[in-house]
Amino acid sequence: MELVKNAGIWIVASHFNGQFTDVTYELIGKASELGKAHNETVTAVVIGSDLKAEALYHYGADQVIYAADPIFADFDSNSYAIELEKMMREYKPLAVVFGADDFGRDIAPRLATKLETGLSADCIDLEIKEENGKKLLIQKKPYLNGGIIVDIVCDKRNPQLATVRPGMLMCPTPDEKQSGEVIKWQCSPKAAELLTRIEAVMQKNNLSKDIQKSEIIIAGGRGFKKKEDFEKLYVLADLLGGVVGATRPLVTEGWIDESFQIGQSGKVVSPKLYIGLGISGAAQHCCGVKNTQLFIAVNSDANAPIFQYADYGYVGDCKSFLDELISCLK
Amino acid sequence: MKIVVLVKQVPDLSGDIKIDPKTKNLDRRDSSVVINPYDLQALTLALQLKQQFNAETCAISMGPQKAEMALYECLAMGIDEAVLISDRAFVGSDTLATTLIIAQAIRKKIPDVTMILCGKHAVDAETGIVGPGVAERMGLPCVSNVCECPEIKNGKARVRRQSDTGYQTVSCALPAVFTIAETSSEPNYIHMNNIKKASNAHIETMTLASLQLERSKVGIEGSPTVVGSLNLVEMNKETVMLTGDQKEAACRIAALLQKTAKGV
Numbered sequence: 118m119e120l121v122k123n124a125g126i127w128i129v130a131s132h133f134n135g136q137f138t139d140v141t142y143e144l145i146g147k148a149s150e151l152g153k154a155h156n157e158t159v160t161a162v163v164i165g166s167d168l169k170a171e172a173l174y175h176y177g178a179d180q181v182i183y184a185a186d187p188i189f190a191d192f193d194s195n196s197y198a199i200e201l202e203k204m205m206r207e208y209k210p211l212a213v214v215f216g217a218d219d220f221g222r223d224i225a226p227r228l229a230t231k232l233e234t235g236l237s238a239d240c241i242d243l244e245i246k247e248e249n250g251k252k253l254l255i256q257k258k259p260y261l262n263g264g265i266i267v268d269i270v271c272d273k274r275n276p277q278l279a280t281v282r283p284g285m286l287m288c289p290t291p292d293e294k295q296s297g298e299v300i301k302w303q304c305s306p307k308a309a310e311l312l313t314r315i316e317a318v319m320q321k322n323n324l325s326k327d328i329q330k331s332e333i334i335i336a337g338g339r340g341f342k343k344k345e346d347f348e349k350l351y352v353l354a355d356l357l358g359g360v361v362g363a364t365r366p367l368v369t370e371g372w373i374d375e376s377f378q379i380g381q382s383g384k385v386v387s388p389k390l391y392i393g394l395g396i397s398g399a400a401q402h403c404c405g406v407k408n409t410q411l412f413i414a415v416n417s418d419a420n421a422p423i424f425q426y427a428d429y430g431y432v433g434d435c436k437s438f439l440d441e442l443i444s445c446l447k
Numbered sequence: 448m449k450i451v452v453l454v455k456q457v458p459d460l461s462g463d464i465k466i467d468p469k470t471k472n473l474d475r476r477d478s479s480v481v482i483n484p485y486d487l488q489a490l491t492l493a494l495q496l497k498q499q500f501n502a503e504t505c506a507i508s509m510g511p512q513k514a515e516m517a518l519y520e521c522l523a524m525g526i527d528e529a530v531l532i533s534d535r536a537f538v539g540s541d542t543l544a545t546t547l548i549i550a551q552a553i554r555k556k557i558p559d560v561t562m563i564l565c566g567k568h569a570v571d572a573e574t575g576i577v578g579p580g581v582a583e584r585m586g587l588p589c590v591s592n593v594c595e596c597p598e599i600k601n602g603k604a605r606v607r608r609q610s611d612t613g614y615q616t617v618s619c620a621l622p623a624v625f626t627i628a629e630t631s632s633e634p635n636y637i638h639m640n641n642i643k644k645a646s647n648a649h650i651e652t653m654t655l656a657s658l659q660l661e662r663s664k665v666g667i668e669g670s671p672t673v674v675g676s677l678n679l680v681e682m683n684k685e686t687v688m689l690t691g692d693q694k695e696a697a698c699r700i701a702a703l704l705q706k707t708a709k710g711v
């Protein structure tokens with residue numbers, strides 16, 4: 118199969134432990150949507166070793182190209198970027214999109230520098246606008262703690278590069294009937310190109326309760342004065358089938374693991390239901406809560422900023438309110 | 448051992464931020480500037496390594512003249528030397544131009560640098576591009592989200608980094624670029640005798656001319672990304688404040704919760 122040149126949207130697949138990440142699928146979904154509307158093919162590119170690259174067809178990629186080599190077994194941004202640069206120079210796609218994860222955050226800046234092109238990082242959405250015969254990738258990026266969304270474009274150079282935060286786009290439902298042949302990219306990476314070596318991995322074992330995937334989040338803040346009061350949130354979470362999250366001070370306090378911290382330096386979540394108890398609503402926390410259908414806040418201070426984000430609010434003590442809520446639900 | 452710390456002055460976003468609805472810029476009337484919080488962590492690590500290995504430390508910042516204040520603060524914390532990169536020609540530089548300028552400044556000022564530390568991202572624009580971009584420009588390894596540097600030996604470093612799924616131990620040859628996430632250490636307090644030293648210190652300024660860069664590669668001209676329209680995020684939702692006693696309110700919320708939870 119011949120790959121299209123000078124066009125198309127490329128997605129760089131990220132993977133961990135032999136599995137593609139969800140953001141890879143989310144990006145393929147978005148790119149297919151944009152590709153259909155603007156007549157562009159969607160190419161997923163995989164760099165790695167021992168991966169089942171054909172799976173990416175199920176999510177809507179038109180083409181999958183795979184650079185496989187044992188040298189690529191462990192992630193290293195330098196060697197990955199060198200290979201990607203070769204592909205980009207040959208195919209000159211319109212746009213290349215990465216997840217804003219361990220892969221994208223490290224490779225995309227290297228690739229942008231090599232190709233002397235623009236990159237915007239940590240976008241929350243992408244659009245395409247056609248202007249003077251050029252298809253512009255509109256990169257929607259939050260600025261100043263999410264108070265503003267800025268549209269960034271790179272109108273003079275190609276490819277247009279962006280990284281997109283995980284969890285911001287819809288994940289398409291895989292369809293096994295959509296399939297194709299994986300195009301092998303001939304490569305011969307050199308060991309000397311590996312600049313970093315992963316020596317040990319310590320994985321968090323609570324990934325089964327991934328807060329980013331949860332549709333119901335019960336979050337607590339410093340309004341809880343004692344750890345045992347805060348821990349009653351788990352009772353509520355169990356009743357509703359949700360996951361407990363927290364603000365940064367509680368993570369610092371050691372009351373909850375940092376993988377459950379919501380916000381700028383924690384996780385960005387987009388649950389259907391978010392209830393925040395005893396949380397002031399600092400921008401650094403609230404910028405991590407997106408696209409809720411129902412946002413409920415309880416705080417003893419009627420002027421707490423969290424009420425600006427809430428659909429329903431109640432001014433009162435979070436501890437006794439929580440007890441009351443639990444007994445109403447039981 | 449020579450350590451460079453990249454420091455950016457950013458608006459203080461820890462309090463309430465206000466955005467001017469007309470200009471859609473940060474309302475700076477009552478906002479102050481601070482050192483990017485992750486850069487403070489990088490400075491802290493640099494000072495630890497200074498103590499441990501007798502390293503020479505240098506802070507570099509690119510920005511307007513007032514970014515000097517951030518550099519004086521670095522000196523007062525115990526950093527040995529500071530360089531300000533400032534020139535009208537640099538105004539409007541995006542990350543591509545910024546990494547070109549910063550990499551050139553490091554090459555000129557400290558050609559035999561051992562380690563370049565920067566923040567994992569700046570809290571104003573949150574790109575996290577500058578660290579890996581500088582590494583690429585200088586042909587160096589880069590490890591991002593570093594929270595500890597437990598070993599430096601025989602021209603190699605072993606660091607602990609936060610990954611998407613936990614922690615990793617990564618090794619690489621030096622010189623290298625590390626972007627620093629939250630570390631467990633408290634930032635250094637400012638010492639009286641460092642303040643004295645800082646106030647007498649000379650901060651070198653580097654310009655387009657002294658860096659010998661092409662005008663067309665920096666500033667707006669050298670920046671491929673363009674900021675298009677700005678959209679204010681409306682946070683003032685229609686909030687329904689529940690009144691009445693706690694029991695009543697709790698039961699109403701319980702009903703809402705149950706309804707939404709069922710739809711999930």
Ligand SMILES: Cc1cc2nc3c(=O)[nH]c(=O)nc-3n(C[C@H](O)[C@H](O)[C@H](O)COP(=O)(O)OP(=O)(O)OC[C@H]3O[C@@H](n4cnc5c(N)ncnc54)[C@H](O)[C@@H]3O)c2cc1C
Binds near residue numbers: 380394460570
């Ligand atoms: C660079 C940077 C990154 C950050 N990243 C994050 C992040 O990722 N996530 C994050 O959460 N924070 C983050 N922060 C911290 C953030 O700025 C806030 O400090 C934090 O979110 C506040 O947490 P809180 O609401 O639990 O505590 P507080 O701000 O102390 O608020 C407690 C609230 O509880 C209310 N309260 C008190 N008693 C009661 C009671 N009995 N009943 C009901 N309500 C009560 C109070 O009125 C108050 O509104 C970051 C800060 C910086 C500078």
Ligand SMILES: Nc1ncnc2c1ncn2[C@@H]1O[C@H](COP(=O)(O)O)[C@@H](O)[C@H]1O
Binds near residue numbers: 483510567570576578
């Ligand atoms: N203008 C600048 N001057 C010095 N260091 C910078 C500058 N911009 C970014 N940096 C460094 O790069 C890091 C990441 O910034 P950014 O890529 O803008 O998110 C910051 O934490 C700083 O350490």
